[in-house]
Amino acid sequence: MKIRAIRLENIRRFVDPVEIAGIGPGLNVLSAPNEQGKSTVFDALHALFFKDAKSWDKEIRALVPHAGGDPRIEVEVDHEGDRYRIAKQFFRSAGKGEVRVWQEDRLLHQADAAESWLKGLIKLPKDGGPSGLLWVRQGLTSFEDAKTTEKARRDLLSSVSGEVGMVTGGQRMDAICQRVQDSLDQLVTKRGARKGGALDLAERDVLELSERRDRLAAQMQELRQLLDQRRELRGELAALNDPEERAALEARLQAAEAAMEIAKHHHEQLAQAAHAVKLAETLQENHQRKLQSLGDRLQEVQSARAEQDQAKATVQDAAQAYQRHAAELQQLFEALNPARTKAREARATLDAVLKRASVAQAEGLRRDLQARLDKAQLQAAAIETAQQAAETGPDDAMMRRIETAREALGLAQRAQEAAATAVTVHYEAGGTDAGAPRVLFGGEAVAGGQRLPLPKGGKLLVPGVAAIEVHPGQIGGADALEQAQEALSAALQRAGYDEVDAARRAHQVRAAARQHRQEAEALLAALAPEGLAALRAQLAALPETGETGPEAGQAAPLPDQASAEAACQAAERACDQLVSDHEALRAVAEDARLVEENARARAEAAAQRLERAVAALGVDRASELHAELLAQLPQLQRALAEAKAAEETLRHAAPDFAQAKAVLQRAGSALEAARQRGQEIARDLAVLDTRIAAHASAAVEEELADTEDQLARAQKRLQAVEFEVSVLRRLLAALEGARKEAQDHYLGPIMAELRPLLRMLWPEAQLTVDADEILPSELERGGEVVGFDSLSGGAQEQVALLVRLAFARLLARAGTPAPVILDDAIVYTDDARIEKIFDALTLQADDLQIIVFSCRQKAFRGLGGTPLSIRPVADRG
């Protein structure tokens, strides 16, 4: 399609009809200042091609002149070799638009048919972007107003989106993709089945039905088991209630009871036999006991008699022995007294000898003691004297105080002397010679060169010359000296002395006396260690010489000590021997007496035992009786043996009582067990009946069959949904892959068309296009890669223009050429660059119709092409 003429009426400023005529097939330029209506022309064209004649929206209303009127647009186009005229008029009244199409002045279409024809001509896409026309509107190259750069880029290329769509599937593709995605989204999410979606529901159905099926199958299984159990129990109960079986059990019980009766009877007989045995045993035992007792008593009598006889003999022997020992004792007693007398005499002699020796020893001792006592008494007196002397005069402490006071006084005196006024006389040479006048003090010459202290002052006399008075003034230390003097006087006064030397002498005397006393005390201690009184007592204790005289009163001379000791020992030993022998014999005699007494007691006891035994025998003819009892014993023994034999016979013949009892018990319990089991089974059956009835009435098996069918159906449904998911995923993958591939395919030719155009502006330039967005993303110029959004406004509008031209080229090559309409599309481009743009436009206009609207008159003057102008329509014909 190529536009050949445009006419406007009642369009904004163009109230009266205007036209742009003579639009050429190639490059056309309408260059005019602003506000001349270029954009109005552009908007009117847009309304003609893309607005329904019946519409009266904001865009259309914006076309109405201030004075009012119904906007009318008319164009002439060449299309596929024919000239068409299209007129469209919008009216304020709704639904009243007019559109008509003429072919060579022949009305071809009008109203809806005309709109439809028009749409076919330009292939209006859904989003309103022109497809059969390539537009670049004023301001759309400006990015400042765009809310986002991506939006801006889209606007830039909006006119080519239709072509892009055709290749990449377009709206149809988008709708299908969306539908597939929506369908898929209803079924699954990224993490699995969508909750509440068909897949989820199918899965839940399968799960729920599987669980239900399992539960019902289990119930069914249980029902079958219950039925089996009931069948078994009923069988068992029938067997238990079988009359033959019951009769057999009862017969067994009766037989056992009969056997038990027999066993009981025999058991009683056996008990009687046992009793007879017991009786015979008792009789025999009693008899034997009697026999034994009698025998024992007879033996006791005999034994007592023998014992009595023996006791009597023993008494006799003991009496004789005692009498013999008593006689011997008397003899010894008689010999004892002379021996004792002899021993006493010998002891008296020995004592006298010993006393004599003792007196001699005491005399020597008395003399020693007396001498020591005398010396000791002398020392005691000396001690007393010394003690008195030692307590006279100052003691050590007092003396130390006197000495200390004296030293303090000396120190005070020396100190005062050192500080006191003094005079030293220095005689002149020869002054010391005899006869030389001398200085006198107190009348005596004062030595030369010596210091003469004058603490209290004084008067020096130089004979013949002068008398010199010395006044000492106030001298420090006088108080200290006075105090020291007073202290010494006080110390001496306490000691009772006037002078220190006197005190010292008295102190020495006191010290000597103390020494003497200590020496005397040591000597006294050596002489009388326990004191004088002890020594005197010791002396007084000694026997008097006259009392112990050995010879006093002694008629005969005494033997020596050794002889006397020997005689004494011999006499005392003889006496002791006799006493010892007497004691021994007396013990023997006592023993003999005790033996006799014991024998007598035993004899008496034996007599009593015999008496008791005879009394215990109790019968007269004991021996005969014993013989009789002995004779009766065998008969009793025989009777016992017979009873035992009878019992043994019965015992051997007895039936097994325990066994009979056990058999009876077993027969009874079998019958009882059968009865109890019958009751148990009846109870169990009642329970089973209830449970079976509950299960059976619930139609479990029908439910199960039904559930299995439903499950199969649900599983089929799940498979179908799963298959559906696979199908949708596969389809989506195919669509997306195809779109990507198509985009890649599509971009190639565009880029091929674009490349030479770009290089007209920038040699070696490369434009990168985003494959997903089909929008330019980067421009590489001279090795520098710049993001499209970072390009200058001029570069962006240049790229946009060139891309559009490339599209136009592509469409032209495909046999569907589209006019390129540029409304102030080159705004930011500088003069140097604009020349290159013009070159590109001129190059493309060889086989493309390009209509350029621009206010840059000067700049566009160099573009060339067919100049266009807006002129009033003189005559519309």
Place this chain on the structure above:
Amino acid sequence: MTSLRFLHSSDLHLGKRFGQFGEETRMALQQARQEVLFRLAEMARAQDAAHVVIAGDMFDTETPSERVQRQALAAMGAAQGLEWWIIPGNHDSAAAEPLWTALQAHAPENVHLLLQPEPVQMAPGVLLLPAPCSHRFAGRDLTAWMDDCSSDPGSLRIGLAHGGVLEFASQTTNDGSGETIAPDRASRAGLDYLALGDWHGRLQVNERTHYSGTPEADRFKHAGRGQCLLVEIAGAGQPPQVQPLEVGQFHWQEVTLDLTPSTDIAAAIQDLLPAERADWRYHLLRIRAVGWATPPQRLALGQEVARYAPEFCHLDLDLSDLGDEHQVEDLDLIGRGGALRVAAEDLMRACEDPALAEAERQVAAAALNRLFAYSQDEGEPGEPR
């Protein structure tokens, strides 16, 4: 000479729930089953038959609901002058004590529940020899005892049993129950007629041995409506006259639709539909499409079936054996060029790629069909929208 005229039926499977169908279909089928006893009674009256023998599987399970049991007894009891002779089958074996105890407790006088293999006098001079299934799987020929069962000379001997016939077992038993009835039992036991159940379709084993089939069909396997057999025996030793009578309400059928890419789907479907349109509501029809179909054909198949389905009790389309045929013209309908065409070609290649697993090829084929359907919804390619 004693003669007898009776109806032979079996496999009523009362209480069957048909869980594989939707709710409405289930209800309809259940109701029809429950009512089949009325139709049998009606048929018996119409055919002047005084007896109906039911050769097992009166109930679908061993635990039918009380409602099913009681309504069945009531239906039979309501048929005055008609005697019902019933044995347990494998589905409702005598082992289901609660069932049979309850039935015995409530059975009307004209209903005879035969739970023991012992002869019963059906009518003067007519001995019925029942072989009730004692358990679900008896594991032996329950009719064997009939050989040794004597009867008065001249009396009719009718056998009644449920299970597969030995030599046909592998082919004819419908659930592999393994029953083993000797096919020559009738001659061996001197039976004038052996009425068998278990096989849901009507089947003649030999002159005197017949399966009646179910009176109300319950699966696509046996096409048509349910039947019963009218049996007439003129006298002992006489060959029975056996006549199938249709008593079923619902017509079950599975038809095969053999497709080629040139098949006119609408016409082909039309040809398959039953003639009486008003009767479609009693039809369960499964169309099993086989052969090869193009995406437009598949689309048309679905559309056609969906169009008629509401008029049927059940109409479904089984596509599991239908292959996909994709043609260039179909792809043109998706798109003559551009991305949609590329996507369609990609899927078509995948459909035909022998290197891919069958499942993947199927998914790709279905995806192509879907693309076709969606693209048609979005209008013709290349047209403005």
